[in-house]
Amino acid sequence: MTSRHGPAEITCVTFPSRKCRLGNGTPAPPLVIVGGNGSRLAGSVTPATGDAWKVQGRPWRGRRVANCVGPERPHCAAPAAVxxxxxxxxxxxxxxxxxxxxxxxxxxxxxxxxxxxxxxxxxxxxxxxxxxxxxxxxxxxxxxxxxxxxxxxxxxxxxxxxxxxxxxxxxxxxxxxxxxxxxxxxxxxxxxxxxxxxxxxxxxxRLRQAAKYLSQAQWIVLQTPDCSAALQSKLYRGLGLFSIAEGNLDQALYHLANDVYLATAEFGLNSVEVSGGYFHMANIFFHQNKMDTANSLYTEVSSLWHDWLLSSLQGHQRMLRARAEASPFSEDEEDVKDGMTEAQREEGMQVLWAVLKVREQGPLQHPGETARVLHALAMIHYLGLDLAKAWEVGMKAFDLAKQLPQQDSLETISHLLELINAQFSHTT
Structure with a gap:
């Protein structure tokens, strides 16, 4: 419920044609009835003056409704607007x-x-x-x-x-x-x-509403002197994305540069947390047809993710070996953590697939960089246990790497394919 002067709505998920009851068991006015699926409202309660309430325009005096429950047990109703x-x-x-x-x-x-x-x-x-x-x-x-x-x-x-x-x-x-x-x-x-x-x-x-939310976030950060650089980095990224939505690309670059600076201060120069700011800046330069700058930033993004995923994969393999040595009869490997959060995995997939599209279809085609992005995508899908996708993308990376003059990555891609194949054998 809201305050005395806010709207109050009686909703109830119960059986069709049954009446809601108040929190004390008193039947609500017969006009306030809701269908069993919670999708139909027969009426709402709005405050008048004092303790007087109006139900569908008719005066009704009584205690405010704290909870609307069905005749048998409480239910959660479909919510009102907030x-x-x-x-x-x-x-x-x-x-x-x-x-x-x-x-x-x-x-x-x-x-x-x-x-x-x-x-x-x-x-x-x-x-x-x-x-x-x-x-x-x-x-x-x-x-x-x-x-x-x-x-x-x-x-x-x-x-x-x-x-x-x-x-x-x-x-x-x-x-x-x-x-x-x-x-x-x-x-x-x-x-x-x-x-x-x-x-x-x-x-x-809804850009006007988005601006209000950003202003509230910015006000809280400004009022908190000990706010972490990590949170400030997120704020500047949000401001940058909003500026992109507005079409103010110069302002967006300013905010994203602050994002990169603060993320570097908090996590280090070679962290994936820095890559998000680089990625959005690369998109802006690509849009502005500044291909050399865009190419450099896309390369930095794919390099950061590739190196970090390679390290995560190695850590994942060490944990698997340690678990096998500690419990050689255990075959359940799904509980092994890969050190990657859901947010990191989702951001990594979205960023890397977007970079791959640029490398394969745009003017910034580069076979070596494309192979590295494909390798990174294969690793992130493998760590996420999407083995079919990992194998598909890994084979593309392997085939492309074989065509390169320098085949330094061929061995690591081949090793990944062996891991995927072994995992396939284990799960079938």
Missing amino acids: SPTTGERPRGEAQGAGDVSHQRTDWISIHGHICHLLIPVLGPQPCFHSEKDRKDGKEQLLRRQESLIAVALSTAQGFVWAGKPLKAIPAALQALRFSSQVFGSDSLQLVPIFLLLAEASAGTG
């Missing part, structure tokens, strides 16, 4: 049957993922009789809230990676809502969420 800046429902805006499509979008985006987590977080909390129980209860609630935030944020990020920014926004707003409650409205924990919301909003063409 504010794009705070994650709360907007003030003074009644929501009724005309917003069903928005609720369905929200449900598909995030509420289907966090429904089971919302009930213990938003529902009435138990009454504890000792200080220890109260402390344990608060800690348990905090863990549940943090789990909800993690699920919402990862879901939003997944939609952005999948090229579905519109679906990412409701999930990110839920992460923002609960992060604000847990960490505070000026916490650095909110900055990555604001940046994600800005990226998703820009992806849907």
